[in-house]
Amino acid sequence: MLLAVDVGNTHSVFGLYDGETLRIDWRITTGLASTADELGVTLKGLFREAGIDFESVDGIVIASVVPDLSMPLTEMCRRYFGHEAVFIGPGVKTGVPIHCENPHEVGADRIVNAVAARERFGAPVVVVDFGTTTNFDVVGTSGAYIGGVIAPGVNLSAEALFNKAARLHPVDIHAPETVIGKNTEQCVRSGLFFGYVALVEGLLRRIRSEIEGEVPVVATGGVAVLFRNAIEGVDHFVPTLTLDGLRRVWEQNRP
Incomplete structure (x- = not known):
């Protein structure tokens, strides 16, 4: 195995x-x-x-x-x-050309996500990986990895907020019933949750505007489940996408 x-x-x-x-x-x-x-x-x-x-x-x-x-x-x-x-790194065969200024800087997780997404959904395709950072990775119409976006993850944003704002206390992050909060805790939760939703949706719109044709969006990562029903523009949720990409790369490089 x-x-x-x-x-x-x-x-x-x-x-x-x-x-x-x-x-x-x-x-x-x-x-x-x-x-x-x-x-x-x-x-x-x-x-x-x-x-x-x-x-x-x-x-x-x-x-x-x-x-x-x-x-x-x-x-x-x-x-x-x-x-x-x-x-995963330089010298390992992936089957996905990397068309970036510095290919060696592209994270291993981003590469295998692109491999798995292209294999499963074709090209072009966009992957959103919800983790410590939120990574948007784009496979273009040619099938090559052409770049992406790196933004703070929701937990990283929350940590920065609570560390720098002395009068704000940590809250658990989940979908509020309304955007408008009635107390400080509700306001903070709304800002974190819906602010993050707006960030992801806004970046997806801008990414799609730079790519010709229909572009499916695939979400993965440990935090994705929190936003599964809240973010518009995500077509597929695949929790095991990174592992699947690793398996596919292994098949091309096994001894």
């Missing part, structure tokens, strides 16, 4: 594929100072709980936006699985 690993700034997702079928996936907090042993022990516990043998893993592919974890992840794969992991 294939272990696909998506390491984000806030959470890391591990998915186990049996052929093209995602058998199980886990989401854990990204420990920025995690050692190889901590990562390995965590995974062993998850495998044991699911009744899956470590020995069943015969390949590992990783997309990481946290450079400090590259070495611990490499060591973990060698020590606990006996395999060299394929890291």
Whole structure:
């Protein structure tokens, strides 16, 4: 089986594929100072709980936006699985040309999202990844990755607001019944939720205006579920898009 690993700034997702079928996936907090042993022990516990043998893993592919974890992840794969992991980066075949000024700057997660979206929905296509940051990634009519937009994620915006505004206190983020709040808590929640909705919808309109023809929009990421019924212009929600992209890249690069 294939272990696909998506390491984000806030959470890391591990998915186990049996052929093209995602058998199980886990989401854990990204420990920025995690050692190889901590990562390995965590995974062993998850495998044991699911009744899956470590020995069943015969390949590992990783997309990481946290450079400090590259070495611990490499060591973990060698020590606990006996395999060299394929890291998404320069030299790895993806099948999607990157038409940007600095292709090496494009995040691994953004590349695999583009791979999965193009394979599933064709080109052009736009991916919105709702995470620590909100990434908009565009595959043009030619099938190449042509760029995108990076904006703050809703939780990052909330954190900045509460850290800088002394009289405002943290609120949970969910869809308010009305835009107009009747107290400070409601006003803050409305601003965070509907302000974020407006940001995403506005950027999608502008992106679509720069691309010829109909452009499907695919949403993914840990925060996407909060906005699934609130954002207009999103055509598909695919929670496993990044893992699916990792699997597809693995198939092109397997030893």
